Amino acid sequence: MPSTTKNPLKLFNLVESAAVEAAVRRAQTGQSIRIGPDPALHRDKGTEHRWVEAVLRHRLSLRSLNRPIAIRATDDGVHPLIEDGQHFPAVALSVPFAEGTLDFLATYDGRSRLVFDLLIPCDRCQQPVPTEEINSLEDLGDFLLQTRDALGGSPRLRTSPAHSTGCPALGD
Ligand SMILES: [Zn+2]
Numbered sequence: 001m002p003s004t005t006k007n008p009l010k011l012f013n014l015v016e017s018a019a020v021e022a023a024v025r026r027a028q029t030g031q032s033i034r035i036g037p038d039p040a041l042h043r044d045k046g047t048e049h050r051w052v053e054a055v056l057r058h059r060l061s062l063r064s065l066n067r068p069i070a071i072r073a074t075d076d077g078v079h080p081l082i083e084d085g086q087h088f089p090a091v092a093l094s095v096p097f098a099e100g101t102l103d104f105l106a107t108y109d110g111r112s113r114l115v116f117d118l119l120i121p122c123d124r125c126q127q128p129v130p131t132e133e134i135n136s137l138e139d140l141g142d143f144l145l146q147t148r149d150a151l152g153g154s155p156r157l158r159t160s161p162a163h164s165t166g167c168p169a170l171g172d
Pocket of ligand 1: 122123124125126127129163164167168169170
């Protein structure tokens with residue numbers, strides 16, 4: 001059977017299915033899911049990870065799926081929280097499913113906005129690097145549909161310290 005007749009999408013979980021649905025809807029109608037402002041930052045000590053997790057949950061509209069979705073948030077051992085920062089680690093988030101895991105990295109961009117990147121093995125060195133900035137369910141759907149030109153790639157892909165030394169994807 002010619003490969004063109006195969007479904008190019010291998011969706012492995014309900015979040016991905018919902019993401020593709022949302023992306024198609026946005027492409028057809030120009031309308032995104034209205035999610036409103038991010039949850040407020042709790043000032044209590046030790047709750048930062050829970051807050052970052054809540055923001056990801058909110059941006060991806062996970063509550064609308066009406067299913068419990070687990071997210072694990074930990075310090076990322078490689079990336080800084082702030083571009084060129086040294087003291088605070090970024091937050092690594094994984095959303096586990098029976099069939100695989102979606103991995104995100106939370107950092108602050110140059111405008112002090114908390115942003116999420118999907119961590120994907122680098123084309124060149126196979127290390128998991130921030131590949132696409134995903135701040136909505138529609139963004140995730142666009143990524144899965146491979147309309148990546150519309151998204152443009154993560155600005156952190158070329159600078160990620162997670163690449164192997166000398167990886168050609170770094171810099172330039
Ligand atoms: Zn690389």
